[in-house]
Amino acid sequence: MAAHDDEILGKAYDSRLMRRLIGYLRPYWGRALLALAAIIVGVGFQLAQPVLVKRAIDQHIATGDLRGVGVVALLYLGTLIGAFVAEFVQTTTLQMLGQRIMYDLRRQVYDHLQRLDLAYYDRNPVGRLMTRVTSDVDAINDLFTSGVVSVFGDLLSLCGIIAVLVSLDWRLALLTFCVLPLILMVTQWFRRNVRESYREVRTWVSRLNAFLQENLTGMATVQLFRREGRAFEEFQRVNGEHRDANLRSIYYYAVFYPAIELIGALSTALILWFGGGWVLGGTLTIGTLVAFTQYAQRFFRPISDMSEKFNLLQAAMASSERLFGLLDTPVRISDSGALGPGPSALTNAREEGGVAPSIAQGPRSKAADRPALGAGRIVVDDVSFAYNPGVDVLKHVSFTVEPGQRIGIVGATGSGKSTLINLLLRFYDVTSGRITLDGRDLREMTLADLRSHFALVLQDVYLFSGTIAGNIRLGRDDISDARVRAAAEAVHADVFIRDLPQGYDTPVAERGATLSVGQKQLLSFARALAFDPQILILDEATSSVDTETENLIRDALHVLMAGRTTIAIAHRLSTIQDMDRILVLHRGELREAGTHQELLALRGIYHRLYELQYQGHMPAPQGT
Known part of the structure; x- marks a missing residue:
């Protein structure tokens, strides 16, 4: 227009x-x-x-x-x-x-x-x-x-x-x-x-x-x-x-x-x-x-x-x-997809053959050895993307996320971290390359089927007018009150909800104006957990939460991420140090991959980011 x-x-x-x-x-x-x-x-x-x-x-x-x-x-x-x-x-x-x-x-x-x-x-x-x-x-x-x-x-x-x-x-x-x-x-x-x-x-x-x-x-x-x-x-x-x-x-x-x-x-x-x-x-x-x-x-x-x-x-x-x-504006992201004759439902996990380079694959983590609760294998294969033609935000990025694996993604502002998440959820389509979920190209899947396997927790939480419980279940009739309360308890959101005048029935102002930033993020976690996602995506989800609240969330996440494919974007490296693998993006390229200690030992981009955040009291890398 x-x-x-x-x-x-x-x-x-x-x-x-x-x-x-x-x-x-x-x-x-x-x-x-x-x-x-x-x-x-x-x-x-x-x-x-x-x-x-x-x-x-x-x-x-x-x-x-x-x-x-x-x-x-x-x-x-x-x-x-x-x-x-x-x-x-x-x-x-x-x-x-x-x-x-x-x-x-x-x-x-x-x-x-x-x-x-x-x-x-x-x-x-x-x-x-x-x-x-x-x-x-x-x-x-x-x-x-x-x-x-x-x-x-x-x-x-x-x-x-x-x-x-x-x-x-x-x-x-x-x-x-x-x-x-x-x-x-x-x-x-x-x-x-x-x-x-x-x-x-x-x-x-x-x-x-x-x-x-x-x-x-x-x-x-x-x-x-x-x-x-x-x-x-x-x-x-x-x-x-x-x-x-x-x-x-x-x-x-x-x-x-x-x-x-x-x-x-x-x-x-x-x-x-x-x-x-x-x-x-x-x-x-x-x-x-x-x-x-x-x-x-x-x-x-x-x-x-x-x-x-x-x-x-x-x-x-x-x-x-x-x-x-x-x-008449064409729907560019639709169920008809960019590939094949029409949409297909998610299939069972299938073997992917050598599409990710060794830098992204890395040594097999402990998470990959334990049995997964369900499918959720993601393969990003030589993906490039540009919001504007000729200006690539991502450049030939490749990596694999095994079912149940916990992946952290770090990088400077503008390195392409959030763009990568947008591509995983098909808010945008890749310019070149492909992304598969359990062997199926995302563009061959229905949007409803694809997104039903994900839960996304953003830094800027959006709440709708309604009640606390309504913002957790978001209109899903199959999510019972007991399930809403269990999700809130798991992320310690029930602590402040019980103090509200009407508890879970307390009205929420437009965009959650009457709630603190931390409370809104806890509700966002409860919302994601109530939907019981196969894949959990955290985009700077704890960046605006105080230390005490962050510790409560991290305790809940350790239990909830077990056997669940998790991808976490963070600027604060403390929130992803215990991830199974960390990917380092720099100017749209995947430059480093490994565990926290392995990346510190490389003394590369991740090491510099760590120094910037912990300058003056950085512990010596272990295992080097």
Whole structure:
């Protein structure tokens, strides 16, 4: 999605986009036809009313037939009731239709957003995507509730009035039509200016959403660095531009509608001037003149309505172009995979032949000798990856993780540690090489199957609104309360949970704002353990926890990692010293691999990292 996609104006009418929009009507054709029928019936009742007035005046009032006047009055009352019922059916049906279409469209957009790869979110601000799901869908709803079907009613009403005017008296009809050039001039001016005004409003709405999302999410940083004043000034600027764009739009509406009324009044004055003379001359009845006046007043209403609906159509075309652009964004990480004809389920462990070099394989660890609780053999085979073409973040990385083995990954910032985890979970696909799990290329597996074998604990823990227990089970009905409590106890999270007012039922604020960093990380551990993963991934999981809490977590992890494949990324080397094997990444390359003592003995990159962290009190390497 382009950075300036909110400024897309597009065509006033695009048949390709309209066909796709009409497709959302298909499940509700019955309702659409009912609304169309109500519009036709309502137009018929409205067209009949001036004719009844003409009949009452010419045939009954002029002749003194009061009984006939009563009959016509009852018929007129019937047309009013009929028009009311038709309008009621039309309005309720179209509004219900619009709400259902809006529901379907939002559901489709959100479903697609959930399946898009993380690279898409790297390129597109959340505020802009929120505008797609909210404001743009609302614009399309307006099209269905006030545009597609009801514009047919305006056209039908306009054609009906023209036909009746010509049939009543062609001379007065020409007088009515003589103001049409003025109508066209005003309408064209209105459409041209409101079209540009609408584009500005949409642009500033999107920028306002993006600004609010970014600054409200980062309010702690704003307050910490005392940026409230500058942020408020920027908000004032964006909010002011949005206000001014709306005011310009209001100006055009304020000129357009009175201008239409003025032109309509001019037409009525011409009808009364010339028609009155013809009545006095005996060439026109008074009833015809009155009916003509009423029709002339109604003649300009559908013209102004269609001018406004043109703007609804313009808005819907621009919004649909953006929405369909989002929906047409290909899902690059999908179950169809990049290899083979389709997805396959995880298979049993199979032998992998010599794909990892000796630096990564290293001597067989104790973890590899003990029986694993289940499969979980990972092979990273000559993997390279680039977020941007030509700039490799990982370069020809190869290593093997045996089932039940505990692997630590270290390296300087930007060395590719977290990128490697993203590739393991298929948040991104490798640029070259391959990664296999139990002999199956990750790209041949369904995403649900692949990710069901992993649990990921991140440094920045994300909690959802809900309860403590709800954030541990994350909607999994098969995770019982007992299992939730057992997981919390295993990582010592139950210590602080029991002190909360409602225990496991305590509400969690947005993003866990009422919990400390350590408490949120403990909940993240409990969440991962409740899902009982085959492979546990820790990405700087203890970097923000105090020493006492870290010791509690490490005690729990020693028990939980037994027989479970574990990959831990850490800057603090103390958290991975007892791992079966440690991989050292440097500038996207796997440079060293071995146990803690073996890597210290090499006196290479790992040794330098160790010195930096323990300078002044580094113990001498053992076993050298």
